[in-house]
Amino acid sequence: MKVLVVANMYPTKQNPSSGVFIKKVTEKLSNSAEFDVYLWKLLGGNKHLAYMHFYLLFIIKLVIVRPDIVYCHFISHTGILGYLAKKVFGSKLVLNAHGSDIMNSIKKGNRLFKLNQYLLSHADLVVVPSQFLKNIIHSHFSIEHSKLFVSPSGGVVLSQKEKNNKITTMLKLGFVGRLIPMKGIDTITSALKNSNNIELQIAGGGDYSYIFNELKDNVKLTYYGEIPQHELENLYNEIDLLLFPTKFEESLGLTPLEAMAHFVPVIACDMGAVSEYIHHEKTGYLIPKDNAVQLSKYIENFRSMPLSEKIAMGKLAHQTAKKYEESIVHQALKNRLSSL
Numbered sequence: 001m002k003v004l005v006v007a008n009m010y011p012t013k014q015n016p017s018s019g020v021f022i023k024k025v026t027e028k029l030s031n032s033a034e035f036d037v038y039l040w041k042l043l044g045g046n047k048h049l050a051y052m053h054f055y056l057l058f059i060i061k062l063v064i065v066r067p068d069i070v071y072c073h074f075i076s077h078t079g080i081l082g083y084l085a086k087k088v089f090g091s092k093l094v095l096n097a098h099g100s101d102i103m104n105s106i107k108k109g110n111r112l113f114k115l116n117q118y119l120l121s122h123a124d125l126v127v128v129p130s131q132f133l134k135n136i137i138h139s140h141f142s143i144e145h146s147k148l149f150v151s152p153s154g155g156v157v158l159s160q161k162e163k164n165n166k167i168t169t170m171l172k173l174g175f176v177g178r179l180i181p182m183k184g185i186d187t188i189t190s191a192l193k194n195s196n197n198i199e200l201q202i203a204g205g206g207d208y209s210y211i212f213n214e215l216k217d218n219v220k221l222t223y224y225g226e227i228p229q230h231e232l233e234n235l236y237n238e239i240d241l242l243l244f245p246t247k248f249e250e251s252l253g254l255t256p257l258e259a260m261a262h263f264v265p266v267i268a269c270d271m272g273a274v275s276e277y278i279h280h281e282k283t284g285y286l287i288p289k290d291n292a293v294q295l296s297k298y299i300e301n302f303r304s305m306p307l308s309e310k311i312a313m314g315k316l317a318h319q320t321a322k323k324y325e326e327s328i329v330h331q332a333l334k335n336r337l338s339s340l
Contacts, residue, residue, distance in 0.1 A: 001338070003035045004067035004085070008042040008054065008077040015205075016228040021098075021254060022073050024154030028330040029071075034338055038065045040081075055081065067091050069340060076101045076112060079119035086122065092340045095119060096127040097137060098153070099251025099272075106140055117141050124340055127333070129153045129252035130273035149336050153252055155329030156321060159262040163237065165311050170220075171303045172199045174239035174264070176232060176255045177246070179206025184245030184269065189214040190292035191299065198299075201235050203227050236262035240310070241302055244268040247289055256284075261321040263314035267298050277324070283317040 005026050009019035030037040040061050042054045058081050070085040071094045072078040085091040105112040120126055120141050126148050128134045134148045173192075177183045179202070189211060192198060198219050202211065205226035215221060224235065236242075242259040249272035256266040256274060266284035268274045269291075278284045285301070287294040302310065322328075 001035050001069065002038065002065060002067040003029060003069045003071055003337070004038045004040060004061070004065050004091075005029070005071045005073070006040045006058075006078045006081050007073040008051075009074070010039075010041045011228075012044060014044070015226070017205075017226055019073070020229050021153035024326070025096075025151075025330075025333070028154065028326070029334070029337075032330075032334055034334065038067065059084075062089065069094055069337060071337075072096065074098055074101045075116055075119055076105060079116070079123075083119055083122055086124075092124045093122060094125045094127060094337070094340075095123045096151075097133060097251075098129065099133060099249075102133065102137060102140075103249060103251075106136070123147065125149055125336065127151050130276060132249075132273035132276065133251040149333075151333045151336075152257070152324050152329055153254055155324050155326035156254065156257045156261040157233075158318070158322060158325050159233070159236075161237075163263045163311075163314060165240075165307060165314075167307055169197050170199055171197060171241070171299070172201065172239045173299070174201045174235055174242045174259070175204070175244075176202075176235065176242070176259075177204045177244075179204050179208060179211065182247045184243075184247055184290075185211060187245040187247075187290055187292050187295055188243055191295040192219050195219060195296070195299070201239055203232060203235055232258065233262070236264055239264055241299070242266045242284075243295070243299075244274070245287070245290075245295055246271070248272065250274060257321055257324050260284075260317035261324075263318045265302070265310075265313045265317050267295060267302075277320050279320070283313065283320050 007022045011020050011023050029035050043050045062085055069092045070082040072082040073096045075095050075097055079095055082093045086093040105116045120143050129152050137143050179185050200219050201222045203224040208223050236259050242264050244256050244266055253274050266278055268278050269289045270286035280286045285298040
């Protein structure tokens with residue numbers, strides 16, 4: 001079965017975290033004997049020229065491959081190409097919604113919403129990363145549940161090595177993501193401004209100077225910049241607790257799941273899909289959006305816990321992450337695609 005994957009984002013040397021979940025799904029499908037996988041992705045360089053190339057030359061790729069399935073990531077940007085393949089060659093149309101493509105169209109409405117609604121109604125399968133986004137699409141676009149399939153963005157790699165926990169006065173916190181207010185960076189700085197005996201390890205692109213200037217006097221800071229996915233394992237193995245105070249309604253949140261897969265509990269805002277796997281005071285903590293007081297409270301709550309309780313919370317987080325293990329996720333997606 002020929003599968004043509006269409007994506008407007010994919011990891012590069014300059015931006016190693018861009019669309020890393022798309023790469024993972026594509027590579028897993030490529031390693032399956034059932035599928036011959038081809039990739040059509042947006043090139044770098046000038047954005048306008050790149051999109052012209054992406055759209056105009058797609059027809060050549062389509063004629064060459066003649067796919068059985070066209071698998072489109074980010075509906076608003078790629079779905080029209082998959083729709084073309086369905087109409088011209090009778091290819092099965094699979095649309096993978098990732099969150100922003102859907103949520104932005106609901107907020108903005110008008111043409112973008114109507115485009116998504118039209119494409120979704122013509123899809124043979126709509127893949128979503130969480131039950132949260134499945135419910136959103138069902139309620140706003142009237143897509144039947146039978147056509148919606150939850151597949152959590154390639155899943156996560158489970159660490160088989162438990163953390164070497166020990167009693168220490170220094171609490172090691174982690175943050176992974178873009179250094180922008182919408183990811184909750186300002187919430188973190190406000191929560192930690194009066195804290196002591198804390199190390200904050202940060203991985204992500206953006207303006208680090210803001211965090212440095214706010215916390216340099218009382219928090220030990222380690223900044224890795226934007227690093228490839230496989231290097232994040234070192235960070236997860238180092239930290240005691242991950243901070244995820246995003247102000248977005250996350251359609252999944254792979255970062256918390258990756259941390260949990262390494263026995264690391266998470267403090268996250270109770271928005272979007274995170275409550276599907278972060279269970280308050282069991283696998284981490286859920287706090288209101290943009291609430292530095294609550295973030296500080298639960299950081300200190302975790303710090304004051306006996307070591308045995310910290311270890312138990314980490315183990316429960318790891319146990320929860322098992323449902324998202326990459327081989328399980330891939331097998332389920334492969335089976336669903338094969339049934340089309």
